Amino acid sequence: MNPVNDSLKPEERVLYALRGLYQRYGYSQFKMSKFEEYDLYAGNKDFLVSDGIITFTDTDGRLMALKPDVTLSIIKNTRQMPGSVQKLYYNENVYRVSGSTRCFKEIMQTGLECIGDVDLYNLCEVISLAAESLKSIDPGYVLDLSHMGVVSALVDALGLDAERRAAVIACIGEKNGDGVRRLCPDKDVSGILALIAAHGPADRVIEALRPWCAGDDARQALDELARVTDVLAANGCDGVRVDFSIVNDMNYYNGIVFMGYINGIPAGVLSGGQYDKLMRRMGRDCRAVGFAIYMDQLERLRDDPRPYDVDTLVLYDDRADIAALTKAVGALARQGVSVRAQKAVDGKLRYRRLLRFSEGGIADGE
Amino acid sequence: MANSMINVALPKGRLGEKVYGMFAAAGYECPSILEPNRKLIFENEATGVRYFWVKPSDVAIYVERGAADIGVAGKDILLEYRPEVYELLDLNVGRCRMAVAAKKGFRDNPERTLRVATKFTRIAREYYAGLGRDIDIIHLNGSIEIAPILGLSDVIVDIVETGKTLLENDLEPIETIVPISARLIANKASFKFHSEQIEAICRGLAGQVKE
Numbered sequence: 001m002n003p004v005n006d007s008l009k010p011e012e013r014v015l016y017a018l019r020g021l022y023q024r025y026g027y028s029q030f031k032m033s034k035f036e037e038y039d040l041y042a043g044n045k046d047f048l049v050s051d052g053i054i055t056f057t058d059t060d061g062r063l064m065a066l067k068p069d070v071t072l073s074i075i076k077n078t079r080q081m082p083g084s085v086q087k088l089y090y091n092e093n094v095y096r097v098s099g100s101t102r103c104f105k106e107i108m109q110t111g112l113e114c115i116g117d118v119d120l121y122n123l124c125e126v127i128s129l130a131a132e133s134l135k136s137i138d139p140g141y142v143l144d145l146s147h148m149g150v151v152s153a154l155v156d157a158l159g160l161d162a163e164r165r166a167a168v169i170a171c172i173g174e175k176n177g178d179g180v181r182r183l184c185p186d187k188d189v190s191g192i193l194a195l196i197a198a199h200g201p202a203d204r205v206i207e208a209l210r211p212w213c214a215g216d217d218a219r220q221a222l223d224e225l226a227r228v229t230d231v232l233a234a235n236g237c238d239g240v241r242v243d244f245s246i247v248n249d250m251n252y253y254n255g256i257v258f259m260g261y262i263n264g265i266p267a268g269v270l271s272g273g274q275y276d277k278l279m280r281r282m283g284r285d286c287r288a289v290g291f292a293i294y295m296d297q298l299e300r301l302r303d304d305p306r307p308y309d310v311d312t313l314v315l316y317d318d319r320a321d322i323a324a325l326t327k328a329v330g331a332l333a334r335q336g337v338s339v340r341a342q343k344a345v346d347g348k349l350r351y352r353r354l355l356r357f358s359e360g361g362i363a364d365g366e
Numbered sequence: 367m368a369n370s371m372i373n374v375a376l377p378k379g380r381l382g383e384k385v386y387g388m389f390a391a392a393g394y395e396c397p398s399i400l401e402p403n404r405k406l407i408f409e410n411e412a413t414g415v416r417y418f419w420v421k422p423s424d425v426a427i428y429v430e431r432g433a434a435d436i437g438v439a440g441k442d443i444l445l446e447y448r449p450e451v452y453e454l455l456d457l458n459v460g461r462c463r464m465a466v467a468a469k470k471g472f473r474d475n476p477e478r479t480l481r482v483a484t485k486f487t488r489i490a491r492e493y494y495a496g497l498g499r500d501i502d503i504i505h506l507n508g509s510i511e512i513a514p515i516l517g518l519s520d521v522i523v524d525i526v527e528t529g530k531t532l533l534e535n536d537l538e539p540i541e542t543i544v545p546i547s548a549r550l551i552a553n554k555a556s557f558k559f560h561s562e563q564i565e566a567i568c569r570g571l572a573g574q575v576k577e
Binding site: 175176178241261262263265267268 | 430450454456553561
């Protein structure tokens with residue numbers, strides 16, 4: 001029995017495991033303040049997962065925000081060093097509007113970013129760390145990979161106006177083939193339908209899609225995806241799949257994007273990708289890849305509720321010798337059981353055994 | 367996990383019974399579902415499906431939150447609530463349209479804010495935003511048709527099936543916003559872990575869709 005480990009909630013246990021994992025690969029922790037100037041987010045609003053931001057005016061009149069996102073702050077604080085990369089991980093609370101309740105929520109988020117001269121090695125390292133992170137949560141994970149280059153090349157080939165293009169991309173995200181057909185009755189959408197149908201093990205999906213990726217852009221993107229999935233397969237990342245329904249905002253993301261799922265949690269728990277375009281928008285001439293894990297989702301992993309609130313309840317009365325009581329309770333606690341001392345039985349408290357403390361010491365109280 | 371039961375949320379009512387007919391014809395029958403009783407959950411271990419009836423507008427919530435792996439919901443609900451789900455198939459049943467209707471002879475005065483009564487505020491707002499029209503949304507939960515009659519609103523945005531209810535109230539559809547039909551939806555995470563079963567069901571249902 002490991003008393004420290006036993007007292008941790010699943011998300012806390014995962015957090016410890018992840019911190020160790022990221023440090024082993026040379027990522028250093030990025031610690032940040034709770035607030036950022038609102039301007040940082042105002043210029044990149046679409047990059048944020050939710051549109052609401054909690055703002056307040058600081059004592060010097062600046063409009064501040066409780067950070068809804070970590071990536072933008074990290075980019076802001078990174079310096080450009082040609083030929084090198086910065087590897088950072090974080091574990092921070094962010095403040096976002098939650099989808100269903102439309103109220104602000106504090107969400108714990110863990111993630112890592114690799115910024116700078118990102119090459120194929122760095123890309124594969126970050127994606128395999130995403131896979132490792134999911135595996136440490138649950139071995140039955142799925143990490144879906146997509147390539148924005150493949151999606152945009154196939155959609156561009158249709159030659160649509162901006163409105164229909166966005167609608168087709170949304171349909172790809174919904175795996176909604178009927179919707180694509182209805183939007184483009186005048187076009188040959190077989191490539192898009194193949195893209196929607198293609199999901200599963202990387203080698204099979206990539207080969208199935210090859211005939212539709214004859215154009216230079218699409219072929220290069222598919223080749224890049226194949227190179228990455230080959231490296232991952234060679235390194236035992238067995239939960240990796242290819243699925244093109246991950247369509248992150250193309251104004252920020254390019255290249256490979258990914259989404260991680262854990263069996264038993266109804267929504268994606270990990271989201272990430274290459275965001276070179278965001279770097280350019282923020283005036284940085286370098287590449288970047290990273291991911292975030294939504295730790296609040298992991299609450300759902302909590303195993304069965306404990307049958308007892310405490311293992312042992314010790315009852316004492318006004319006459320008790322407090323020094324002796326303290327000693328007796330301490331001795332029980334040191335045995336590794338949870339113990340609670342109080343004067344009366346609380347109706348709601350569930351305990352495994354009841355002991356009574358009297359002058360003669362501790363005795364069975366039932 | 368590959369062979370666990372697939373939870374299917376069906377919309378209570380006539381549409382749900384029709385949709386169940388399609389599931390049954392596709393080989394996923396569960397005879398006990400048609401027995402007249404008050405049970406809510408029905409399963410057939412042999413075919414690996416567990417059905418349950420829920421309020422039509424709640425199907426998307428059950429699926430989005432993973433209580434159901436797949437379900438059948440109207441496109442109206444999907445457009446209004448935008449659940450994070452996959453929309454795998456248009457079942458082409460429960461066909462109707464989302465339309466703007468008004469009193470017969472209604473003439474829109476573009477100089478005034480248009481008062482729109484509806485249950486579907488998001489659909490109405492986005493439709494008029496697309497037209498660049500300033501509107502005043504009046505959210506109602508039912509009997510929408512009465513709003514223009516009593517002068518509560520200028521027009522309504524609602525589902526029109528045959529147009530009979532509108533006609534009986536001296537209203538007429540003046541604009542179609544979007545055609546509506548029932549869709550097979552799937553929880554995104556469930557799709558990852560049960561993709562073979564869900565895709566088999568989807569293929570089976572696709573064979574039952576009538577043009």
